[in-house]
Amino acid sequence: MFGNDAKQRIIRLLAPHNGDEDARVCKDIPDDACHQVPANRRWLILGQLASALAELLVNAKTVLPWLFQAVGAPVWLIGWLVPIRESGSMLPQLLLGAWVRHMPVRKGAWLWGAGLQAGCLVLMALTALLFSGWLAGVLLLGGLALMSLSRGLCSIAAKDVLGKTIPKNGRGRVTGTGASLAGGLGLLFGLMLGWLGELPLWGYVLILLAAAAVWVLGMLCYRRIEEQPGATEGGVNGWRHALHSLQLVRDDADFRRFLLVRTLLLSTALVTPYYVLLAQDHDGAARVLGSLVIAQGLAQFASSWVWGWLADLSSRRVLQLAGAIAALLGLAVWLHLGVLGGTPFAGYFAGVVFVLSLAHAGVRVGRKTYLVDLAGGNRRTDYVAVSNTLMGVLLLLAGALSMLLALLSGLAVILVFSLLALLGVWLAQSLPDVQADAPSEDK
Structure with a gap:
């Protein structure tokens, strides 16, 4: 190996x-x-x-x-x-x-x-x-x-x-x-x-x-x-500090817009289990699960360095490209299986999970790079704390949305999450290109 x-x-x-x-x-x-x-x-x-x-x-x-x-x-x-x-x-x-x-x-x-x-x-x-x-x-x-x-x-x-x-x-x-x-x-x-x-x-x-x-x-x-004993002074309650920093969402329009785009592109992670369920409904053999695990691992291994190189050129474009791939994939699967009544062929879902994992890796690399480059000076920690806090809450709300959609069908979840990803791609166009115009350190 x-x-x-x-x-x-x-x-x-x-x-x-x-x-x-x-x-x-x-x-x-x-x-x-x-x-x-x-x-x-x-x-x-x-x-x-x-x-x-x-x-x-x-x-x-x-x-x-x-x-x-x-x-x-x-x-x-x-x-x-x-x-x-x-x-x-x-x-x-x-x-x-x-x-x-x-x-x-x-x-x-x-x-x-x-x-x-x-x-x-x-x-x-x-x-x-x-x-x-x-x-x-x-x-x-x-x-x-x-x-x-x-x-x-x-x-x-x-x-x-x-x-x-x-x-x-x-x-x-x-x-x-x-x-x-x-x-x-x-x-x-x-x-x-x-x-x-x-x-x-x-x-x-x-x-x-x-x-x-x-x-x-x-x-x-x-x-x-x-491990040598370290200093224990100066600890800060991260939750209280993050709540205090929520004014960044109100005061920084670019950061607020980035959070909205990141929220919409959460769909690239949340939709994966529904593809897996479709695969299991089609063929419940363990070899199918094995192919999905291999496809996911290969995609992450093969694509992360490419996305990283592209993100250094324009992380906004990476977010758009990766989000578009995930959205178009979902629409194609919904059209093929739901509207046209197509039948999955051998390796169909392994290929779907591979492409989706490629896209999700791009979204992850793009959003991390964009956030670091958007923040200036010593405000980077505040940006990350606020972003992660809000995303943690929004993930739970997204789980409630997917639960309601799942009462209809897995394909309904895929369709809605694909449309949300497309909306995120469109809104990302209004984000500033932080690689071309680096923010000032006292932003």
Whole structure:
């Protein structure tokens, strides 16, 4: 799967380095932590690998909709999967940030978050075995909500631990290596599903338990990290600060317009489970799920760097292009399956998910790049805090909308979300080109 050059890079990242080499790059971490960098690098990579792999095994866009169908949960509940998964990990970061920053050693917060996620997965596995129908769906959503809140705790702590233990010019390699290794294992997971025929309910239970086991292995690695106690002064309540900063929405017209465009383009993430449900209705074999997992992983791997290069030229155009791709794809599927009564061919939904994942990757890269370049000076943190807070709330409202639409049909959800994405593409035309005209630092 990996070439010789890639293998050598992975070995160099995981293996200890000599002290002299690390001493030369330890410029922004305590001197006492410098000699621990090689071992910490290894444990951090393994911890991040476990985190990314566990999340891939229980992906809210592909795997969990399949599980909900297996337990007989109603379609309108499935529409809540992505909103709860995403909003639950956004909102607690604002509430829990101050608490984590009052901890001298912050890896403990990550361990708590990982342990809670493992426990939630075990409870979800038991729920799938013991219950069915709408009750199973509601209980599974409750477990997902708790797991998402715990994920927010891990996210806060992971950034702090990485910054305290790894020098600045080595952090990207640590994060990138963990994600790449998880991607490779994720492809193996998709191929394994592709070899299977019909996946019984206990198969999904095993996937949930496997994800819990991966989190436990991650905890065993993460606890080996040698983290020096850090400063605990100056903590700010992120939620109160974000609410105070909401005046940005009133005072900054460009930021307000960007938030509206970002809200409309949320549809590129929220619509995925409904394509997955259509695929399962057409063919419920596990090989179909495997093909969807592979398609999603390949799209993210293949497109992110291209979108990043284009976003440096014009992130506004990236938002428009990616949003248009997702919208036109949805309209084409609605027209083919709903209006013309067409029949999906082999690989139809894998291709659809591949294209949609390409588009969603573009929306993610475009919006992140646009927001960073739109903000000026020290206001960047306020922009991000306000944006994430509002998006967390709006995701829940979008979940309510998709629930109502799902009472009609999955194709109705796809049609409405495609039209919303087209509206977002049109409104994005009025956004300033921040790459061409960089905002002033005192904006």
